[in-house]
Every structure is written in C-alpha cells, then in structure tokens.
Amino acid sequence: MTNEALQELISNWFPNPEIGKDSKVQEASENLDNSEDVQKTQLPINPSLLEFTEEGSQFLNVTVPKGYLYELMSKLKTESDTSFDYLFCLSGVDWGEELGVVYHLESTQYRHQIVVKVKTNDRENPTLDSVCDIWRTAEFHEREVFDFFGIVFNNHPNLKRLFLTDEWDGFPLRKDYVDEINMVIK
C-alpha cells in the first residue's frame, strides 16, 4: 500500500470530534468533493486526530495523542489492510520539552512501513500505554526505554531496570542528565 493510501485509511479511523461540532467546518468538508484545492488548504481544523508528515524522513510519520496510542496500535496490527505485524524498532527520544517513543512498523505481508510517534509533556512522571501484548518484542524494548528515559509503561508485565542497577539515580539518555565523573563533554 502506498503512503498516500495508508494515510487516507488510517486518518479515517480517528476523525476529529471538533469537526462535528463546528457546522461551518462540516459543510466545508462535505463540499470537498466538488470544490477546488484552495478550499482544502483553508480547512482550519485537521480532519483527523492524527498528524501525518513525510517531511525529512523516508517513512510516513504519524503522530498520535497519547490517549489514542493503544487503540491505533492494535488497529494497525489487526486490520487486514494494514497488518503491521513486525515492530522492528522502538526508540525512546528526548525532544527537549517532551519525552516520547518512536515505533517503526513493517508488514511482513505487504512490506509497507510506517513510523508512529507519541509524546508526553510530563517530564516528572511520564506515562504511556504499553504495546507488549500487541508485539511481544516490545517487552524488552520498553524496559530499555524505562531504564534510560524513565518513561513508565502502563500494563507492562515486568517493568524494571534492564541494564542499570535498581539503585541507579537518573535516566542517562535524557538530555538533562549530568554525570560529572563518567561523561566527557566536548
């Protein structure tokens, strides 16, 4: 499936509830079929809760609000059109203000790929939903992210430090981590 087709399919799963409330926007979106492209760009509200971008990446990128993460992920895995059964990379990222996780998915049936991103503003107690029961490889990868970024995953069966000792202070891969003895800063 091409990236455009994937984007159209997935964005329809999560329609933005704001559109239904605002009648003007609704009309605008209904008129889309017989209108010019100009109107499309003028749409004030994203028609989906998901944000799509292909800029600066070889994959289609989807950013999902963290409340919808688990629902989106299980649909990506189980829907027969997408069938993303292979989670080939799960990375924690510290974007400065936000912490988050990047999921790289591939379908072994269709060989199409997608990247899902989820972010959280809370640096004190960052919490995200676990995807362990969708892809079992996530169990170790999420433990690694917990270890190095301190992101807690809900419903994880065995969430504890993986590489570091239990009494380790801080989360080393965060950008604000300081270790004056062991870290050489250039």
Added chain:
Amino acid sequence: MEVTTVDTNFKSEEYFINMGPQHPATHGVLRLLLTIDGEIIKKVEPDLGYIHRSIEKMCERDSYQQIVHLTDRMDYLSSHINNEAVCLTVENALQLEIPDRVKVVRTIIGELTRIASHCLWWGVMGMDVGALTTYFYGFRDREMINDIFEETCGARLTMNYNVPGGLMWDIHPNFVKRVKEFVAHFKTKIPEYDRLLTGNIIFQKRTKGVGVLSKEDAISFGASGPVGRGSGYSCDVRKHHPYSALDKVTFNEALQTAGDTFARYQVRIQEMWESLSIIEQLIDNIPEGEHRVATNAVIKLPKGEFYQKVETARGELGVYIISTGTKNPYRLKFRSPGFSNLSLLNHISVGGKIGDLVATMATLDLVIPDIDR
C-alpha cells in the same frame, strides 16, 4: 548470593540458580536467572548491563566519522557490516553517489564477515553440545578470512574499513587471488562440517525438537537473521531491502520450517553456501574506479530522520538517526539483532532442560556487546 532481584515467593520444590555472568555457554558476560524445578526450566530471566558502554549516548557527542568506530565494538563478529550500516545511513542522508567499486568490495567483505562469523559460531556450537573438534575446524577456516582482512583492512576483527563516502583504502593487490583461494578451499570444508557434526546422531538428538519457535512468535518477538529464518519467516534484509551490491546478485534465502535448534543450525550452514555464491558472482567483476568519494571534513547531516537496516551475521541491524542539522546526531538508536533474539529465550526454553537451554542459546548466537551496546 544476590537476593534483591529474586522472587522469593516460589514453591518448595522450585529453586533458582545463576547461570553466568561468567559461564562458557553464555559466550560473554550475560547472567541468566533460572527458576528450575529439578532440571526442568520454569523461567529464564536475563540480567543485562555487565558491559554496557552507552554507545548511543557517546554517539550524541561524536562526529559521524567517529561513530563508525564505535559500531564495531557492538557485534564484533560482524564489525564490517555494522560499519557499513552507519556509513550507508550517512551517505543516504547526504545523497552521496557511491562508486560501484565500493559497493562491490563492501558486499564481498560483508559476506566474508558472515562466513567468518558462522565459522566461529559452528565451532562454538559444537563445543557447547560436547564436540570439541569442531572448534579447531571452525577456527582454522576463519583464520584464512582474518588473514585476508588483515592484508586489505589492516585489522583482523574490528576493521573500520568503511568510512562515510567509501572505503579507507583500496583493496590489496592480493585480495582477489586470496579470496578465490579461500572460496575454493572452503567449498571442500563445508561438506566436512556436515560429515563431522550435522549427521552425528548424538548432535541431532540434542538439537531436534529443542527450543521450538513458531513463525507467528518469531515475527511477534522481532526475531531476525537465522533465528527467524529457522522458523520459516522470510526476514532477510538482503532480499527485502537490498543495499550496496546485493541487488546485482542472485541468491536463495535460507529457510527452514521446523523452528527448532537443528533448523537454525541448518540455516546457518546453508547461508555459508549462499555467501560463497554471492562472493563468486562478484569477485571477478570488481569495477574499476575510485575507492571513495570526497566528503566534507566535518559532516553535517540535513535536518530530518534517517533509518537504514542491514543484515549482519546475527540478523537485522537498524540505525536510526535523528539529526537537527549539526555535526552530531541528536539521537542515534541501534536496533541490534541480539537484543530482540534474546528476548525470546524465555519463551522457547521454558519446559526444557538446562542442557537444552545451552543448545538453544548456541543457535541464538548471541554476542553480548551487541545486546549491551
């Protein structure tokens, strides 16, 4: 005895033992916490981090040329392919046109690396299940490859032959001749391997039906390399996302469907034949030309995200770079094959015996620095 990490709430007939961190069968500093009932394994819990160097954090302050040198300290048996992964990511991000000569030489050395790694694995595999002779046979043939590497790359193990933009030096004048000699030599040796170990009835009883992994579980656990292909899961990156000169050669993906330890063993033996075939297709036709293209002394990647996957001897290695346009990556993640392959160890060894665990671990072919990064 460390008691803090152990669940003390077990039944009276169950107890736990430490396997490692210094144990010959774990091939490095890996500690396994086994919960056992008699000799039946109830649970395997890996304890990692004994040699974690935080390479990902170090990469955030290093230049892209320096990062290449860190990668061959991960999976040191696939060092050339690890280097290639980073170089390919950087080259794709810069949209550099790489000369055909570089692509072909990289692929030949990559396949030689795979054979060398499988030779070592084969020797150690035999030793793990009690056949000492295999170790000497495997190392004898691997030595020839190491000599070729030494002549051309200047190092035998951590080669650093790749640089972003090409190769550090051109190949040695003897390279083609010696590779051909090795191919001819090794073709007579794989049947010897088969006669010595593959057909051995004791070996077969130790490995057949042991550590069975289904295809669905292989995909769900993110298994890759020979571990995935032993379960009939077509996961060869060289086939699905070819890189360097791999789109110019024809080879069969080694697949077995049984999913047990013996199937993974057969996949690796078959892969050695396929690697020989790839080398033979390329070695007579190394194109003339430059061995590297010039890059800026300070490499700055454009703003964006870059991902490259390659097939190392252990499976799929992914390099994920987030760049903000500076000379260092903002975040660099290595998706290492050993890490995902280790995560399924508990799943396939529960219910077996401790001896089976040793055989199973031998065919997962774990390299601990690859897991600990």
